[in-house]
Amino acid sequence: MIAVNTKLLNKITILYIENDNETRKNLLRESVELFKKVYVEKNGLDGLNTYKNNKNSIDVIVSDLHSSILSGPELLKEIRLIHKDIPFIFSTDNTELKHLLKSIQHKTTECLTKPIDIQYLFERVSFVYEESFLKQKNFHQKEENQRYLDAINKVAIVSKADLRGNITYANDIFCDIAQYQLEELIGKSHNIIRHPDTPSELFKKLWLDLKSGKTWQGKIKNRSKYGTTYYVNATISPIYDDLGKDIIEYIAIRFLTTNDELEKREFKKRVLANIQVNKKIHLEKVNHINILENKLKRYENVSALEVLLKTQKKKSATLIAQVNHYEKIITTLKNNHEKFIKSFNEKVRNTSDLSIVLTKENKKLEENSINIKEEVKNKKKDLRVANNRIDSQNKTIRDLRDVIDSLEKEVKDLKLNNFFDS
DSSP states (O other), rough: OOOHHHHHHTOOOEEEOOOOHHHHHHHHHHHHSSSEEEEEEEEHHHHHHHHTTTTTOOOEEEEEEESSSHHHHHHHHHHHHSSSSSSSSEEEEEHHHHHHHHHHHHHOOEEEEEOOHHHHHHHHHHHHHHHHHHHHHHHHHHHHHHHHHHHHHHEEEEEEEEETSSSSEEOOOHHHHHTTHHHHHHSSSGGBOOOTTTTTHHHHHHHHHTTTOOOEEEEEEEOOTTTEEEEEEEEEEEOOOTOSSSSEEEEEEEEEOSGGGGGHHHHHHHHHHHHHHHHHHHHHHHHHHHHHHHHHHHHHTHHHHHHHHHHHHHHHHHHHHHHHHHHHHHHHHHHHHHHHHHHHHHHHEEEEHHHHHHHHHHHHHHHHHHHHHHHHHHHHHHHHHHHHHHHHHHHHHHHHHHOOOHHHHHHHHHHHHHHHHO
16 A cells, blocks of 8 residues: 555645546545545536635645536636646546647646546645645745845845856846956856866865755855956855755855945845845735735625615614504503503592491491301200200100000900900
8 A cells, every 4th residue: 555644635625526426435435534624526617616615725636537517628727717836636537638638738737547546646646735835835935035136136246057057147246246248157157257276175165065955155266357356255055946856056146355345245234134124024915915805705795795784774674663663552552551550540449448338337247247146046045945845845745655555555455354254
């Protein structure tokens, strides 16, 4: 298995466009944990819209060369109108020359043949991202170096040379001090201004440092076209390619060490100080521009906001009308409530008067109740006496019945005896 720099992948946001559902699902499953973020689309048009909406965060695009709706080359053409250098990798199972030529025409970064090993794809994404990052970094570094060079160009002796030491650039001060015309210098070796007294060991050490990527600094004795001797403090540095890997040329910045040039050296210090100030101002302006761009994004849909505002105003007007309506209802209810309270209080007063009358009547009833209770008590007493009398009479009656029964029996016995005697 190919080793993949997972730490680097964790920094990358990728847009993947693939027609085949299974291939698309497999890549999403394998990559979702590796990349910072993964956008997956099934056709070129959706991929383009996704990129437009997320162009500031997407780092690498991988697309099917034969994507539907919007083909791969057409998609790449549209992407290049937005970002001319974003890494763009095509995947294809059809290597027709016309399709490849179209992709090359619009600066595709790489083209991989299907079926693609996912780990290999991740390696290529990591590689092109790192390459793009180095290009951007080197580009900004070159811009900054150019700003320094433009400032130093006015006060220093500046020249550039190819890998063999031949002059490819010389500024006006170089020409003035060396007393050569520019066309006399271009293509010539720097030996043209070398003083014979300068030891060869110095230049051996100089070239040894430069070829190893180091910056050389030192004092050099030079001679002009007409034999004038002058001394310079020189700083010579290698210049790298866009990827920052290979040396492509050298730049030399020199300052005269004669008393006549002391003022220029002081001026150079002031220029460098101004460069620092200008750099700070530049950074502040860049930050301010970024803030304004973010604000602009928030207000891109001003017309939509205006429509929303009008809608909200209509809703507010409707709500105000409803509030006014409810306020009228509340006022009516309040008046009705006040009338009810007034009527209720009047009834309460009438009820209070009635309560006094009822209290008096109740007192009378209580007095009558006491009298009735006393009378009932007496009646109960009389009733008990009457019951006692009745009980006594009942006993007498029972006794009489017993006597009668006894007499009747005696009579019956007598009649029976008389019957038998006769």
